[in-house]
Amino acid sequence: MNIQAICEKYQLNKDERKILLYMNSHCSELKNLSIRKLAKRTFTSPSFIVKTCKKMKLSGYSELVFLITDAPKFPNNTENDLKVRSYAKHFSRLMDKHKDSMIMILGSGFSQNIANYMSEYLNLHDFRCTANSHLELLRKDKDALIIAISNSGETKRLAELCIQAKKNDRDILSFVGDSNSTIAKNSSLVISSDTFSPSSFDNHYPQLFFGLTLIYFELLMSYFLSK
Numbered sequence: 001m002n003i004q005a006i007c008e009k010y011q012l013n014k015d016e017r018k019i020l021l022y023m024n025s026h027c028s029e030l031k032n033l034s035i036r037k038l039a040k041r042t043f044t045s046p047s048f049i050v051k052t053c054k055k056m057k058l059s060g061y062s063e064l065v066f067l068i069t070d071a072p073k074f075p076n077n078t079e080n081d082l083k084v085r086s087y088a089k090h091f092s093r094l095m096d097k098h099k100d101s102m103i104m105i106l107g108s109g110f111s112q113n114i115a116n117y118m119s120e121y122l123n124l125h126d127f128r129c130t131a132n133s134h135l136e137l138l139r140k141d142k143d144a145l146i147i148a149i150s151n152s153g154e155t156k157r158l159a160e161l162c163i164q165a166k167k168n169d170r171d172i173l174s175f176v177g178d179s180n181s182t183i184a185k186n187s188s189l190v191i192s193s194d195t196f197s198p199s200s201f202d203n204h205y206p207q208l209f210f211g212l213t214l215i216y217f218e219l220l221m222s223y224f225l226s227k
Contacts, residue, residue, distance in 0.1 A: 006056070016052045018042055023068050030069050035061045084219045090189050091220045092227065094173055095127075098145040103129040104137045106158050107149040110210055114149050114175075118217060125225065133161070140168045148174040151196050151209040153181020162186040175216065177209040191216055 003024055007017045019042050023030055035046045038061075042049075046061075053064045103122060107115035112131070119131035137144040138161065146165045148158050153176035165172050166186045174187040177196030184190040193212040 010056050012052070012055065015044060015048070016055065019044060019049060019052055023064070027069055030065045084216050087189065087191050088220060088223045091173070091191075092224045094145060094171055094189060095224050098143075098171065099127065101128070101143045101145055102137055103127055103145045103147060104134060105129065105131045105147040105149070106133060106161060107131070108155050108158060110207070111149040111151065111155075114210060114213055115147075117214070118147065121221065125221075138165045138168055138170060144170060146170055146172045148172060148183050148187070149213060150174070150181070150183050151177040151207070153178040153183040153196065155183070159183050159186070175213045
């Protein structure tokens with residue numbers, strides 16, 4: 001559990017933070033740890049712990065215990081989870097490799113919104129990321145990761161950039177709706193939702209690609225960050 005993020009969200013003070021840090025580092029004991037014992041170990045009081053729970057918008061100590069002990073580090077028992085797990089190790093290797101590199105995320109149309117979200121997310125987790133196209137990052141002398149997002153996998157400009165990046169031995173991670181597309185064939189790792197079809201251009205056809213891409217990205221980053 002990201003204790004720092006919780007403390008920032010609810011503006012918890014040093015003593016409130018101390019309670020969460022202790023609970024997080026003693027997860028296996030919590031279901032058998034009474035509020036009085038926790039208060040004694042953290043040099044606080046049961047009433048103080050209850051106030052901390054209320055500050056976090058929780059009903060009480062039991063809900064706080066549930067939050068910490070049962071919060072999943074990686075969602076499971078879903079079709080999306082099973083599919084994404086097959087990508088997880090390769091994805092993590094790429095992210096580790098490019099922890100100090102520049103990451104360029106490319107999208108067009110609705111995909112640009114996804115690119116912007118991914119860029120903000122990665123920047124918040126200390127990656128160096130841009131959602132704008134910078135051709136110099138495709139050069140052979142640059143250490144960069146290219147992330148391409150395209151439902152069809154055939155977006156002309158993105159496909160051209162991926163082809164150029166591959167020729168220059170750049171790593172390319174693609175989120176596509178068609179695993180047999182040009183962008184997919186020129187990628188180091190292809191994460192495909194397999195949602196693209198000719199009907200995708202119909203006005204009332206459900207565009208599942210964008211939602212699934214966000215789900216896959218969130219699951220993969222959850223796996224990577226929790227290692």
